[in-house]
Each structure stands twice: as C-alpha cells, then as structure tokens.
Amino acid sequence: MRPLDVNVTWDDLTPAEQAEGIRKVPRMMERARLQLLEAVPFLSAFIMKIEFHPVKSNDPDDQTMMTDRYLRVYSHPVIMYKWTTEQIMGIVLHEIKHVAHGHFDRARQRNLKCWNIAGDVEINQDVIADGFELPSDAWLPVTIQCPEKKLAEFYYDEMIWPYPKGNTKKGCPIAKQKKKKPGKKKPPEKKKRKPKKKGPQKVWKVGDKVTTPTGMKGTVISVSGPDDNQDVTIMPGAANVIGA
Numbered sequence: 001m002r003p004l005d006v007n008v009t010w011d012d013l014t015p016a017e018q019a020e021g022i023r024k025v026p027r028m029m030e031r032a033r034l035q036l037l038e039a040v041p042f043l044s045a046f047i048m049k050i051e052f053h054p055v056k057s058n059d060p061d062d063q064t065m066m067t068d069r070y071l072r073v074y075s076h077p078v079i080m081y082k083w084t085t086e087q088i089m090g091i092v093l094h095e096i097k098h099v100a101h102g103h104f105d106r107a108r109q110r111n112l113k114c115w116n117i118a119g120d121v122e123i124n125q126d127v128i129a130d131g132f133e134l135p136s137d138a139w140l141p142v143t144i145q146c147p148e149k150k151l152a153e154f155y156y157d158e159m160i161w162p163y164p165k166g167n168t169k170k171g172c173p174i175a176k177q178k179k180k181k182p183g184k185k186k187p188p189e190k191k192k193r194k195p196k197k198k199g200p201q202k203v204w205k206v207g208d209k210v211t212t213p214t215g216m217k218g219t220v221i222s223v224s225g226p227d228d229n230q231d232v233t234i235m236p237g238a239a240n241v242i243g244a
C-alpha cells in the first residue's frame with residue numbers, strides 16, 4: 001500500500017487503490033465507532049446516532065470527512081490514504097463535536113467557510129486534550145495565534161487568518177470582503193429598497209445547491225415539513241454518492 005500522504009487525491013489513486021478505499025473505509029468507520037464507544041462512553045448517544053455514508057467525488061473539497069446536523073457523516077474513500085486509523089478515529093470524534101457543540105445553530109449569519117474553521121479550532125483542542133490524534137494540518141489555536149479554551153465565536157472574530165497572504169487583520173477576511181463591496185458602490189436608493197423585500201425565509205426544494213454551517217457543499221435530496229420549518233436532507237455531490 002502506498003505511504004500516507006495528506007495531499008493525495010482520488011485522482012492520484014490507481015483503480016485498485018480506489019477499490020480498496022471503497023471496500024475498507026466503511027469498515028474503518030464502524031471500527032472507529034466501537035473504539036469511541038469504549039473511549040468516550042458519555043458520548044454514546046451521539047456515537048450510536050452516526051450514520052456513515054461513503055462518498056466518491058472528484059471535487060477536492062469533498063475528499064475528506066463531513067457531517068450534517070443529523071450526524072450523517074460522509075467519508076471519502078481517499079481518507080485511508082491520507083490519515084492513519086488513529087487520526088480517522090479523532091476525525092469521527094471531531095464530527096460528533098461539531099453537532100454536540102451546536103455549531104449548525106450557532107453559525108447564525110456568519111460566513112460559513114470561516115465559521116467552519118473557527119469551529120474546528122474550538123473542538124480540535126478538545127479532541128487532542130481527550131487523548132486522540134488528528135491530521136497534522138488540523139486547525140488549532142496555535143495555528144491562528146489565539147489563546148486556547150475559547151469558543152468558535154471568539155476565534156471567528158479574533159483570529160488573524162493566514163490568507164490572503166500578508167493579512168494582518170482580525171476576523172473573517174471573506175466576510176469583510178463581502179461587506180466592503182456594497183460600500184464602494186454607494187447605492188443609497190437600492191439599500192433603502194432592501195427592507196421592503198420582507199419575503200418568507202428560503203424555501204428549499206429538491207435539487208437546490210446548499211452549503212451547511214460546517215462548509216459542506218451538497219444538494220437537497222428531500223424536503224419535508226411546512227415551509228417555515230422545513231426538514232431538509234442534504235447529500236454532498238449527490239451525483240457521486242455511493243452506497244445507501
């Protein structure tokens with residue numbers, strides 16, 4: 001088997017390696033579930049709730065592990081060539097903590113890409129303090145020159161982001177870029193019109209593209225409930241999903 005490589009992608013694998021990943025990763029997920037059950041039994045309600053869904057996608061952003069608010073955890077077969085078994089266990093715990101810490105509801109109106117990283121910083125230090133391993137590129141307070149034991153809200157506002165290059169200001173650079181754009185155009189009349197558009201909240205339909213508060217991009221595959229309280233099921237890269 002090829003040596004572990006944090007930068008390896010699905011397209012780098014041979015057909016035999018891809019087949020091996022598809023075959024072995026679901027088993028690795030179930031093994032991680034049992035090991036976590038033994039190591040952190042107080043999280044058993046979350047651990048047993050996880051549904052593991054293998055995902056095969058050529059989008060580099062999807063070649064990782066992700067969760068939605070219902071603990072449907074999507075794992076890409078390439079992860080077995082990127083992370084050790086111990087690191088995969090740490091990442092499963094990481095996904096549980098995204099849900100246990102309420103990151104989906106706490107996102108509010110924040111930029112989701114930045115919020116996901118701020119959330120990662122909040123929970124990764126806990127995962128390591130609990131004695132688990134994480135991949136070497138995991139986001140930690142030291143990575144962003146911030147103190148430990150703070151919440152994602154703090155990190156979102158206080159971290160100095162490593163990008164764009166040369167950035168020295170605190171706070172999400174993406175959110176700031178978006179705020180600057182309307183200020184440059186100065187369209188006062190257009191701004192006044194905005195409050196009049198008090199339409200209902202977004203009504204999701206099957207096929208809509210969506211990004212979750214943890215940064216997972218996907219497609220709406222089912223919708224139930226009333227328009228103002230929808231229960232939406234999302235599948236990352238729906239066309240590339242394999243398995244049940």
Ligand SMILES: [Zn+2]
Pocket residue numbers: 094098116119120214
């Ligand atoms: Zn995360």
